[in-house]
Amino acid sequence: xxxxxxxxxxxxxxxxxxxxxxxxxxxxxxxxxxxxxIQFNNEEDKQIFDGAMDxxxxxxxxxxxxA
Numbered sequence: 001x002x003x004x005x006x007x008x009x010x011x012x013x014x015x016x017x018x019x020x021x022x023x024x025x026x027x028x029x030x031x032x033x034x035x036x037x038i039q040f041n042n043e044e045d046k047q048i049f050d051g052a053m054d055x056x057x058x059x060x061x062x063x064x065x066x067a
Contacts, residue, residue, distance in 0.1 A: 014066075021063025028056040 031053045040046040 017063050017066045021060050021066075024056050024060035024063055028053060028060055031056060 031049070035049065035053065040049065
């Protein structure tokens with residue numbers, strides 16, 4: 001593998017990671033909006049929803065950190 005191919009692969013990986021991070025950020029923002037609008041029937045449902053929010057935030061942070 002020559003230098004051009006290596007740099008090209010790194011650039012492609014970084015671009016894909018940035019796209020994934022932006023998508024995860026958008027999902028997190030949508031979940032935040034929903035959290036303000038909905039009422040949960042029980043605590044377990046709220047915990048599952050909060051867990052999904054935490055996971056999307058972590059994925060976005062990780063993605064931007066890798067890019």
